[in-house]
Amino acid sequence: MSTPNHERAFDPRRVQQALVCMLFDPKYAARVYGEAELAELGVRERALLREVDPRALATDDMRRARAMHAILDEFPVSAAVVGLDLVDRFFASPAFRRCVFERGAMALAFGDDYLRDRAKGVGALETAMAHARRRRPRTGPPASLARAPGVEIVRVPDQTLAWYQRGRQRLGDEPLRALAKLRKPWKQKPPRRGAQWLLIETDGDGSLALGGASAALGGLLAAAGQGIAPALLRARAIELGAAPEDAAELLDDLVRDGLLVDLG
Amino acid sequence: MPSFLDRVAALPRLGLGVSTEYGAGARDGALDPAQLRREHPGFAQFLEVGVEVSKGLDDDAEAWAARGLPTTYHFLDINLDEPADFDETWLAQVRAVCAQLDPAWMCGDAGLWHFGARERGHMLLLPPVLEREAVAPMAAGIARLRETTGLEVLPENPPGAAFVGAMHLLEFFAALADAADTGLLLDCAHLAMFQRARGLDPLAGFDDFCWDRVVELHLAGGRELEREGLAWVEDDHGVEILPETWAIAEAAIDRASNLRALVVECERNAIAEVVPLFERAASLAGAELDAVASP
Numbered sequence: 007m008s009t010p011n012h013e014r015a016f017d018p019r020r021v022q023q024a025l026v027c028m029l030f031d032p033k034y035a036a037r038v039y040g041e042a043e044l045a046e047l048g049v050r051e052r053a054l055l056r057e058v059d060p061r062a063l064a065t066d067d068m069r070r071a072r073a074m075h076a077i078l079d080e081f082p083v084s085a086a087v088v089g090l091d092l093v094d095r096f097f098a099s100p101a102f103r104r105c106v107f108e109r110g111a112m113a114l115a116f117g118d119d120y121l122r123d124r125a126k127g128v129g130a131l132e133t134a135m136a137h138a139r140r141r142r143p144r145t146g147p148p149a150s151l152a153r154a155p156g157v158e159i160v161r162v163p164d165q166t167l168a169w170y171q172r173g174r175q176r177l178g179d180e181p182l183r184a185l186a187k188l189r190k191p192w193k194q195k196p197p198r199r200g201a202q203w204l205l206i207e208t209d210g211d212g213s214l215a216l217g218g219a220s221a222a223l224g225g226l227l228a229a230a231g232q233g234i235a236p237a238l239l240r241a242r243a244i245e246l247g248a249a250p251e252d253a254a255e256l257l258d259d260l261v262r263d264g265l266l267v268d269l270g
Numbered sequence: 271m272p273s274f275l276d277r278v279a280a281l282p283r284l285g286l287g288v289s290t291e292y293g294a295g296a297r298d299g300a301l302d303p304a305q306l307r308r309e310h311p312g313f314a315q316f317l318e319v320g321v322e323v324s325k326g327l328d329d330d331a332e333a334w335a336a337r338g339l340p341t342t343y344h345f346l347d348i349n350l351d352e353p354a355d356f357d358e359t360w361l362a363q364v365r366a367v368c369a370q371l372d373p374a375w376m377c378g379d380a381g382l383w384h385f386g387a388r389e390r391g392h393m394l395l396l397p398p399v400l401e402r403e404a405v406a407p408m409a410a411g412i413a414r415l416r417e418t419t420g421l422e423v424l425p426e427n428p429p430g431a432a433f434v435g436a437m438h439l440l441e442f443f444a445a446l447a448d449a450a451d452t453g454l455l456l457d458c459a460h461l462a463m464f465q466r467a468r469g470l471d472p473l474a475g476f477d478d479f480c481w482d483r484v485v486e487l488h489l490a491g492g493r494e495l496e497r498e499g500l501a502w503v504e505d506d507h508g509v510e511i512l513p514e515t516w517a518i519a520e521a522a523i524d525r526a527s528n529l530r531a532l533v534v535e536c537e538r539n540a541i542a543e544v545v546p547l548f549e550r551a552a553s554l555a556g557a558e559l560d561a562v563a564s565p
Contacts, residue, residue: 018404019351021434022396026385029394054399054434061500062432062467069394076391109354111389 014048021051023107028055029063030070031098046107070097073112075182080113080139081132082181083173084125089191096120111140126196127162128170131204134158135214138206146233146269151257154267156208159219159227164200167216207264222246226260233269274422274451275482275528281422281453282374284316284340284531285560286552289488289507291320291346294537295330303330306541307339313548315560316340318533319371322347323363324388327370341371342486342531343421345378347388350411350425351404355388361418368419374530376415377455377486380408380425380446397428397464400435400442409449416452424485426455429463429505439464440475444483453485453528458518459492459535463503465514472514473521481525489519489551490535507535509543520554532559 024047028035037044038055047055077093078085085093096102096116105115117133125132137158144152153159173192177184203224207215219227222243229242240253248256260266271277288303295302307314319331319341327335335341345364349355368376384392398404408425416423425446427439435442439461447454465472491508492515494501503512523529532555536544 016401016403018399018401018435019407021399022382023385025396025432025434026382026394054401058432058434059500061498062502064497065431065495065500065502065504073391079390106385108386109352110386112386112391113389115386 016048016050020047020107021054024051024055025058026106027103028058029066030073030102032063033098034103035060035063046103070094073097077113077116078182078185080136081116081121081125081129082177082185083170084117084121084129084132085185086173086177086188086192087125087128087196088121090185090188092124092191114140126198127160127166128173128196130160130162131166131170131206131216134160134204134206135216138208138214139212141208144232144267144269146231147235148269149235150233150269151230151236151239151261151266152233152269153227153230154264157227157265158206159224160204160206161201161224161228162204163197164202165197166202167204167218169196222248227265230266271451274447274453277422278453278483278485278528278530281485281528281530282340283559284342284374286313286548286555287316287318287340287342287531287533288314288537288548289318289320289344289533289535290328290330290537291344292322292325292328292331294320295328297538299540300538301536301541301544303334309541310545310548312552312560313534313545316342316374316531318342318344318377318531318535319373320344320346321364321367322393323360323367324390327367332370335371338372341373343368343371343373343376345376345383347383347393348378348411348415349383350380350415351398351407352411356411356414356418360388364419368421373421375422375424375453375485376419377424377426379428379457380412380443381428381430395428397430397433397439398435398442400433400437400439402437402445404435405442405445405449409446412446412450412452416450422453422485423450424453424455425450426457426488427460427464429457429460431463431467431502433464433467438468438470438475440479444478444480447480447483453483454480455486455488456484456522456526457488457490458522459488459490459503459505459512459515461518462512462514463492463505465518466501466503472517476521476525479525481522482527484522484526485528486531486533487519487522487526487529488533488535489515489547491547507538509536509539509547511547516550516554519551523554523556523559529559 101119113136141156203219205219243253382396492503
């Protein structure tokens with residue numbers, strides 16, 4: 007059971023986090039100023055925020071636009087599919103607030119927690135690309151095998167990669183300019199049927215390489231995830247069609263190729 | 271470790287300096303610090319380099335550092351009160367920049383530089399919550415950064431249109447300096463914003479402030495704006511310095527017995543436009559603040 011608001015220890019960081027949400031979202035600010043309960047704030051924390059002149063929350067007209075710019079940079083095709091209004095509403099969403107309160111990454115919160123299936127495979131692909139760019143260390147247990155940081159695998163509807171590449175072409179060399187002119191979401195929607203695995207790899211210079219992957223490789227890299235015991239991954243390789251006597255060598259090859267990493 | 275008031279004697283007197291941050295000089299007509307030093311050596315006795323480690327140093331800062339000229343390191347990317355911000359990757363990058371700049375000290379706004387994780391699109395700058403409970407976590411961060419870099423870390427009072435909490439800004443920073451046993455960077459323009467926002471006299475809170483901990487002052491232009499009857503000052507680093515900012519600077523210089531540096535923050539303006547600001551700042555500071563030895 008969570009601690010009742012009036013008993014919770016005062017935390018100045020939580021006050022600042024709520025202030026950030028108020029700065030980005032006038033509706034959230036109205037809730038702080040209102041009477042309905044807010045589970046994330048203690049009584050004293052909320053009282054301090056209610057003393058802020060609401061007009062002082064609106065002194066930076068470009069705050070939301072700057073943050074949106076960062077989202078559009080990483081999700082240009084998804085944004086064209088769902089429309090800019092929906093992207094903008096991210097800043098008024100629980101997903102954004104969780105990002106602020108829980109030290110999240112905005113682009114990942116947007117892709118994983120807000121966009122979800124709204125842009126079909128294109129959204130899943132751009133979300134996976136956002137993960138790959140960050141090359142975060144894997145969090146699996148020691149001695150496990152994990153997907154290498156910067157390597158992502160995603161299963162999307164068939165023809166998604168081709169559709170995505172056409173979408174990027176359509177947005178041209180300056181996608182943000184093209185998106186700024188977009189009044190409505192694109193009428194053409196991404197594929198919904200069939201399946202394909204896509205592999206995303208980060209190059210040394212930080213650029214991303216996209217390509218298709220076999221169902222066996224896709225399934226194996228998906229199983230590796232943040233880290234799995236080698237024996238379990240060998241078993242998965244066998245399920246996916248590897249000969250039992252070759253499974254260990256297959257995993258060694260994937261480590262050598264930089265697709266898997268041994269968490270030692 | 272000796273107390274800060276003993277350690278401060280070892281800090282160099284840097285004199286009157288100018289600030290920069292990544293890409294500031296790239297805009298047409300923007301200030302070139304090296305040119306300012308050539309044409310007005312007394313106005314660019316040192317360079318305060320604003321650093322986001324993800325961007326590194328730009329050509330102006332690298333060229334300045336390569337000549338071995340004096341610098342300070344102004345951080346732009348650390349929430350001092352957030353332990354998770356002190357990740358090893360960031361610290362390694364900070365140490366690399368320090369090795370390049372060889373700064374006299376580190377300084378920077380003690381506020382919220384980014385929400386969430388340190389990520390693109392997360393940057394903002396909010397003042398600390400002016401309550402007692404906010405002091406200790408921030409002081410711990412200052413001590414940690416000092417131990418990690420071996421440099422003094424001077425917290426600066428951030429700008430803001432809204433200040434949350436009951437304490438006066440100077441009261442908060444005095445408590446912070448005491449808890450972290452450190453010196454301070456007082457931004458006169460930011461303080462003027464606070465005094466205005468609270469409806470206070472520009473010199474309110476001066477009597478009980480720990481002036482012997484003030485090592486550096488900032489002067490900067492600000493733009494007065496108004497919306498729906500709310501007046502506030504935008505920290506635009508322009509060429510119009512508010513009268514109360516000058517008044518604060520003058521009073522601070524009179525009181526700050528350990529003052530080592532005064533920065534005019536004007537990095538995006540042409541030299542001809544900012545010379546009068548430096549002239550006035552130099553006359554306020556007097557010869558006592560001049561750098562003892564510049565290479």
